Amino acid sequence: MFTYILKRILYVIPIGLAVSLVCFSLVFLAPGDPLSAILPPDATTELIERLKADYGFDKPLPVQFGKWVLRAAQGDLGTSIATGRPVNSEIAKAISNTFMLAMFACGIGFSFGLVFGFVAGYVRNTWLDKVVTGIAVTGVSLPHYWLGMVMVIIFAVLLDWLPAMGAGAGGSDAWAWDWEHVRFLVLPAVTLSFIPMGIVTRTTRAVVAEILNQEFVQALRAKGMDSLGVFKHVVKNAAPTLLAVMGIQLGYLLGGSILVETVFSWPGTGFLLNTAIFQRDLPLLQGTILFLAMFFVVLNVLVDILQSIFDPRIRR
Amino acid sequence: MSSTATTPLVEVTNLSVHFRNADATVHAVNGVDFTLNAGEVLGILGESGSGKSVTLKTLMRLLPEKKTTIGGGMRVAGHDVLSLDRAGLIAFRGRVASMIFQEPMLAFDPVFTIGQQIAETVIQHEGVSREVAMARALEMLERVQIPSAKRRLEAYPHEMSGGMRQRAMIALALACKPQLLLADEPTTALDATVQIQILLLLRQLQKEMGMAVIFVTHDVGAAVEVSDRIAVMYAGRFVETGDVRTVIRKPGHPYTQGLLAANVLPGTGIHAGKRGDRIEAIPGAPPNMVTLAPGCAFEPRCKWAEERCGTKVPEPLPSADGGAAHLVRCVRAVA
Numbered sequence: 001m002f003t004y005i006l007k008r009i010l011y012v013i014p015i016g017l018a019v020s021l022v023c024f025s026l027v028f029l030a031p032g033d034p035l036s037a038i039l040p041p042d043a044t045t046e047l048i049e050r051l052k053a054d055y056g057f058d059k060p061l062p063v064q065f066g067k068w069v070l071r072a073a074q075g076d077l078g079t080s081i082a083t084g085r086p087v088n089s090e091i092a093k094a095i096s097n098t099f100m101l102a103m104f105a106c107g108i109g110f111s112f113g114l115v116f117g118f119v120a121g122y123v124r125n126t127w128l129d130k131v132v133t134g135i136a137v138t139g140v141s142l143p144h145y146w147l148g149m150v151m152v153i154i155f156a157v158l159l160d161w162l163p164a165m166g167a168g169a170g171g172s173d174a175w176a177w178d179w180e181h182v183r184f185l186v187l188p189a190v191t192l193s194f195i196p197m198g199i200v201t202r203t204t205r206a207v208v209a210e211i212l213n214q215e216f217v218q219a220l221r222a223k224g225m226d227s228l229g230v231f232k233h234v235v236k237n238a239a240p241t242l243l244a245v246m247g248i249q250l251g252y253l254l255g256g257s258i259l260v261e262t263v264f265s266w267p268g269t270g271f272l273l274n275t276a277i278f279q280r281d282l283p284l285l286q287g288t289i290l291f292l293a294m295f296f297v298v299l300n301v302l303v304d305i306l307q308s309i310f311d312p313r314i315r316r
Numbered sequence: 317m318s319s320t321a322t323t324p325l326v327e328v329t330n331l332s333v334h335f336r337n338a339d340a341t342v343h344a345v346n347g348v349d350f351t352l353n354a355g356e357v358l359g360i361l362g363e364s365g366s367g368k369s370v371t372l373k374t375l376m377r378l379l380p381e382k383k384t385t386i387g388g389g390m391r392v393a394g395h396d397v398l399s400l401d402r403a404g405l406i407a408f409r410g411r412v413a414s415m416i417f418q419e420p421m422l423a424f425d426p427v428f429t430i431g432q433q434i435a436e437t438v439i440q441h442e443g444v445s446r447e448v449a450m451a452r453a454l455e456m457l458e459r460v461q462i463p464s465a466k467r468r469l470e471a472y473p474h475e476m477s478g479g480m481r482q483r484a485m486i487a488l489a490l491a492c493k494p495q496l497l498l499a500d501e502p503t504t505a506l507d508a509t510v511q512i513q514i515l516l517l518l519r520q521l522q523k524e525m526g527m528a529v530i531f532v533t534h535d536v537g538a539a540v541e542v543s544d545r546i547a548v549m550y551a552g553r554f555v556e557t558g559d560v561r562t563v564i565r566k567p568g569h570p571y572t573q574g575l576l577a578a579n580v581l582p583g584t585g586i587h588a589g590k591r592g593d594r595i596e597a598i599p600g601a602p603p604n605m606v607t608l609a610p611g612c613a614f615e616p617r618c619k620w621a622e623e624r625c626g627t628k629v630p631e632p633l634p635s636a637d638g639g640a641a642h643l644v645r646c647v648r649a650v651a
Contacts, residue, residue, distance in 0.1 A: 215422040222376055223437045223488065224410030233425050311427050312472045 001308070004315045008304050012297055019293040020072065023286050024065050055081070055283075068286070077287030082279040087287035090272065095291065098261070098268030102253035104189035109196030110246055116197070117204020124209045132201065139198030145259035148191040152263070155187060162186050165265040188264040192257060196249040203245045207238045240307040240314065247303035251296040325495060325528050326352035326375075331388035333367070333374050333552075340606045344370040346552035347388070349632070354495065357522060357529040359543030359560070361536060361575065365602050367552035368532045372498045375530070376409055393495050411441045414494035418501040420481035424473035430457070431469030434488045441492045456487035460517060479510035483517065490521065497522070499531045503538050515541045536576060540564060548572045551603045551613035554632065558642035568635040568644035570618045574598035612646070620648055 039048060052058045056067060071078065077087035113136075120132040156164035163184050211217065211234050220230050254269075261270035269288060276285040308314045333345035345367040352358050362368045373379050374386060377397060390397040393412050400408055409415075417423035424433060434456060435449035444452075450469065457465035460483040473481055482502060489497060499518065503511040519542050522529050533539050539546055539560075546563045548556040548571065556569040567573045577596040600617035603609065611626035612618070618625065624647055632643035 215417065215419065216425045218378055219415070219417055219423040220425070222378055222409055222415040224406050224408070224440055224492075225436065226406050226440065229436065229440060233428070236427050237425065313426060313474055 001315060004308055005305050008301050012301055015297050016294060017069070019297060020069055020290055021065065023289045023293060024068060025061075026289070027282055027286055028061065055079075072287075072290060077290070078283035080281055080284045082276075082281040082284065087284050090284055091269075091288055091291055094267060094269045094272040094288075097266060098254060098270065101185060101188055101192065101261075101266060101268055102250060104185050105192035105253055106196055106246070106250050107193075108189060109193035109249070110200055112193070113197045113200025114204055114242070116201040118208055120201065120205040121208025121212065124205070129205075133205065136198040136201035136205075139194040140202070141198075142194060144191055144194060144257065145263050147194060148188070148260050148263040151187050151191055165263075166267075188260055188266050191264075192253060192260055196246070196253070199249060200242070200245060204238065204242060207241050208234060211237045236310055239310040243303050243306050243310070247299050251299050254295055254299075255292050324351040325354045325356075325393055326350070326530075327389070327391040328371075328375075329389045331371065331374065331390060332386070333370050333379070334385045334387075335379075336383055336385065342605050343608050344552055344605060345374065346608065348549075348552070348554055350547060350554065350557065352496075352528050352530065354528055355522075355526045357519075357531060357542055357544045359539035359546045360530065360532045360549055360554075361534065361539045361546055362532075362549035363534055363575075363602060365605065366549045367605075368549045369500050370552075371549070372415070372500050372530060372532055375496075375498060376413060376415055377405055378415075407441070410437055410489075410494070411492045412494060413496040413498060414489040414492070415498040415500065416482070416485050416489045416502045419505045420478070420485040421473060421505075423485060424481065426473055428472075429469065430471050430473065430476070430484045430488075434484075434491050437488060437491050452491060453487070456491050457484065459490075459521070460484070460487045462487070478506050479513065482506060482510075482514050486514075486518065486521065490525065490527075493525065493527075495527055497527055497529045499529060501533050502531075504533065504535070511538065512541075518542055536564075548575065551605065551608070553613065553629070553645060554643075555614065555645045556643065557632065558635075558639075562639065562642045566635070566637055566642075568637075568642065568649035569614075569646045570620055570648075571598070571614045574617075622647070 039051065049058070056064055059067070068078070075088070077091070079085070080087050080090055083090065116132045116136060120129045120136075123129050152164045155162045164187070166184060217230060217233070220233055225233075258270035258274050260266070261268045262274065265271070269292060273285065273288055275281070276288060304314075328348055328350050331345055331348040332343075335342040335344055348367075348371055350358065360368045360371065370379070375390060375392065375397065377400065379386075386398060392408075395404070395408055395412060397408070424430070428436075431450055431453045434453035435446060438444060438449040438452045439446065442449075454465055454469055457468055462468050462480060462483050468476070468480070468484070473484075476484065485502075502518070503514050506514060515538055518529070518531075522542075529542070531539065531542050543560050545557065545559050547554045548563065548569060550569075550571050556563060556567065556572045558568075563572065564576065567576055574596070575598070578598060598617055599619075603613050603616070609615065609626065611628055612621075612630055615621045615625040630645045630647050632645045633649075634640045635642045635644045635649045
């Protein structure tokens with residue numbers, strides 16, 4: 001068990017290196033020069049050379065990559081070209097906003113998904129199962145930016161219950177845990193929760209139905225276990241698969257949804273990435289992608305470890 | 317709850333089980349009668365689809381209720397099994413009657429340890445603490461002769477061999493000292509040497525604990541090894557019932573005769589014929605269980621079939637030379 005966990009954690013190093021290489025080189029595959037965006041059109045050659053030297057763009061790519069990784073490993077992701085501020089502080093704010101949004105969306109999506117999925121799995125092929133499955137399919141199929149706009153129209157414009165955009169009154173970005181701020185979370189979080197809800201429902205239903213068909217469930221009934229006793233077995237058997245699915249969904253949401261964050265003007269990573277791309281802000285782009293990718297990797301390791309706690313067969 | 321010495325432990329009368337689905341009704345069991353005394357072992361012998369496993373599962377009410385129609389009556393240790401409510405069933409299963417399965421790998425939950433799975437049964441039925449239940453689990457594992465039982469408590473099913481798993485399954489089934497053990501082909505998935513060990517263990521435990529056993533198998537050798545009485549099942553009916561000796565030596569039903577000719581020599585596990593001899597197979601295929609023939613279900617495959625065989629199902633009557641306890645459903649065996 002312990003060696004398994006240690007192994008999983010050590011795997012992060014090569015994966016992390018590979019991920020950072022991809023992040024780094026992806027940006028150079030795209031056309032355009034980051035400096036041309038901030039330089040005046042009539043800039044002298046010396047000025048261009050000086051700026052290139054300042055940002056390290058004059059070195060060969062492998063050297064740039066090496067330096068970048070070394071600094072990133074120490075927690076320094078460089079300086080944003082557009083704002084001149086450290087990438088770290090730019091990302092930190094956006095990440096915490098997206099994180100909050102993702103956690104809320106997952107909280108809503110996973111709870112409904114799990115309840116729906118278990119119910120449907122237990123009563124499969126009944127009308128209730130069909131209703132629940134219908135909701136799940138709808139949740140997965142709705143384009144969420146469209147859903148976001150519909151929500152805004154209904155709850156912000158027509159009913160005027162909730163704010164339509166931003167993360168605080170008057171566009172302020174100071175966050176506090178009170179209703180004045182949390183109400184800004186509701187619409188984007190609910191909008192984002194539909195896809196994880198649908199996916200978790202469908203997965204749970206399939207997994208639960210499959211488990212209930214297994215012989216050991218009949219054996220459990222044969223030894224006199226009550227419904228709750230059988231349910232515990234179903235949960236523990238379903239847990240590894242469900243954790244994997246939920247981990248991936250949480251990862252996706254943490255990446256920030258560019259579309260939904262744009263619809264709601266939510267100052268998160270999706271918003272940030274969008275801006276970085278348009279401004280050709282290479283360090284910011286690389287840093288954000290790297291951070292998100294590493295988060296995904298770490299999340300997967302966590303899921304792996306959790307899975308192994310539930311299912312002993314995974315440890316080998 | 318009273319089960320006196322005079323009333324049998326198990327009384328099954330005219331049991332029928334039909335499965336309904338969208339386009340057909342499958343007549344899995346069609347009028348099974350038998351009684352079983354405490355401490356007695358009944359072997360139900362039959363081929364796949366003869367209804368023997370269904371009979372066992374019906375005794376535990378394990379079949380999906382919505383799709384199954386059960387007729388007739390079943391009493392086990394004073395319980396009217398068919399009228400038990402949910403709570404009654406929970407108390408009945410695992411405590412009064414217990415079951416072991418063909419494939420122990422599938423019958424154990426893969427993500428709980430053997431110890432946990434035995435202990436939870438004890439906790440469910442006796443409401444004892446986890447420590448007491450675990451102690452019972454250990455005691456049971458020792459009882460079924462699992463080496464280093466203490467370590468095996470912590471083992472997961474996939475960490476054990478097939479024979480060990482079946483021993484553990486037996487330990488689980490017997491943990492709450494049931495009066496009746498239902499064994500659904502418990503040796504079929506095991507290799508030959510392990511089969512014998514499991515059969516001997518079952519026989520030994522049955523004697524020690526004085527419980528009744530219904531042992532379902534298609535293996536004549538296994539049935540002979542453990543049973544006091546044998547019932548041969550064909551197309552959802554007991555076509556022949558009697559004590560082991562009589563059924564094996566003087567099989568009265570043509571189907572039993574065919575089974576014995578096609579099977580291993582009882583008790584040895586070796587085929588009676590020599591190498592190179594043709595094995596005598598029963599011609600034809602098992603009957604369609606959707607549309608039952610009006611007469612004897614074996615009639616189409618029987619080499620002695622006469623005109624009267626196809627008109628009505630023969631009653632189980634004492635055979636000509638087997639005594640009153642040897643019942644055969646064949647018009648030829650009685651006359």
